[in-house]
Amino acid sequence: MPLKKFYDIKDSCMFSFKLPDYASWEQKFKDYPKCSKTIIFPKFKAEVLCEYLELNDNLLEISEGFRKMVYEHSFKSSAILERVWKNEDEQVFALAYEIKGNTACNYAFTITDSSKHFFSGQLLFQAKPNYDSLKPCIRFIIEDMEEMISSFQWVN
Secondary structure, three states, X not given: OOOOOEEEEEOOOOEEEEEEOOOEEEOOOOOXXXXXXXXXXXXXXXXXXXXXXXXXXXXXXHXXXXXXXXXXXXXXXXXXXXXXXXXXXXXXXEEEEEEEEOOOEEEEEEEEOOOOEEEEEEEEEOOOOOHHHHHHHHHHHHHHHHHHHHHOEEOO
């Protein structure tokens, strides 16, 4: 596995965070909004599809919709583990889901400030879901996503 060395992602979007130098932050889909991009891990044939939304008194609706999408994987998963992050000073509140089993998505997360911003991501591999084979890569990338979440800041 590659050595972990992180760099800052700062562009014209409303947030910043750290990524490992073996991953890139790209506008993969031309029709996506400019702050909804993809984190690409070419060595692992993995991607984290990220979406940014401005909230309009609809945090509960959006977060519940995301949660429902995550739990749609439960019929193929052996477990879904949740982890919460709270950084009151930076107004960063995150919830991550580790989805164990032969599912299309093995990790998903949401980050919000609870009033204006909502950011989410889903880890996908360009391979048939085989949890036992992918487990070392999943674990390795989850560490990167946890660093990303821990370093996440809203930029005004």
